[in-house]
Amino acid sequence: MNIEIYGKDNCPQCDSAKALSKPHDYVYKKLGTDFTREQLFEQFPEARTFPQIKIDGKVVGGLTELKQHLGAMS
Numbered sequence: 001m002n003i004e005i006y007g008k009d010n011c012p013q014c015d016s017a018k019a020l021s022k023p024h025d026y027v028y029k030k031l032g033t034d035f036t037r038e039q040l041f042e043q044f045p046e047a048r049t050f051p052q053i054k055i056d057g058k059v060v061g062g063l064t065e066l067k068q069h070l071g072a073m074s
Contacts, residue, residue: 001073003066004029006040007051013063014051020063020070 003026007014018028029035031050044052044059052059053066060069 001025002056003027004054005051006035006044006053007031011050013049017051017053017063017066020066 001024003021003024005014005017005021005026005028007017007028008031014028018026031037031040040047040052043054049062051062053061053063055066055069060066
């Protein structure tokens with residue numbers, strides 16, 4: 001499972017997403033360094049919060065959806 005986390009600085013939810021993802025392969029991408037706001041909305045048109053997460057290339061949503069997805073795998 002490959003997890004991509006799109007986050008920003010000073011984001012407790014982004015830190016939580018990274019901590020939950022540690023047992024898996026994950027890549028953290030930071031706003032302003034790895035992507036722009038425009039690029040974020042191209043990939044996540046419904047995004048209103050951070051983080052935004054993809055698993056195996058599919059958009060899953062934010063931290064709540066990541067927890068649900070990982071919980072379903074246990």
